[in-house]
Amino acid sequence: MSLQEQIKGDLKQSMLAKDKARVGTLRLLMAEIKQVEVDTRTTLADADIVAVIAKMVKQRKDAISQFESAGRQDLADAEQAEIGVLQCFLPQPLSEAELDQMIDATLAELGVSGMQAMGQVMNTLRPKVQGRVDMGALSAKIKARLA
Secondary structure, eight states: OOHHHHHHHHHHHHHHTTOHHHHHHHHHHHHHHHHHHHHHTSOOOHHHHHHHHHHHHHHHHHHHHHHHHTTOHHHHHHHHHHHHHHHTTSOOOOOHHHHHHHHHHHHHHHTOOSGGGHHHHHHHHHHHHTTTSOHHHHHHHHHHHHO
């Protein structure tokens, strides 16, 4: 079963359960997927859908920090609930040890060192860790290793 079919099935179940918050989030996700498909004029693969979901989670995390700084905890809680729904469809996050091991393996595989190799290492690792780790954290770890 593809990820998009899984999301549609979960949407139907949520509608039957009358879970309005979950239905709203899943409809928003389906609309975002459809928008990307229309923009690119292709059908999205599971990896592309994971990238869309990861982008939506990042947007919600940014919104939470803004809502909390503005003193709107109610809106921050709503965004947090949406993150919980979206993360159900993301792959299991990588542990610090697994991430360190992947970075070491990539550096050894490419045989590079120095900051000039940053882009090459990121481009190699990005498809492997998409949706499983924050790209900012990955970038910081790679910079620390290459420095």
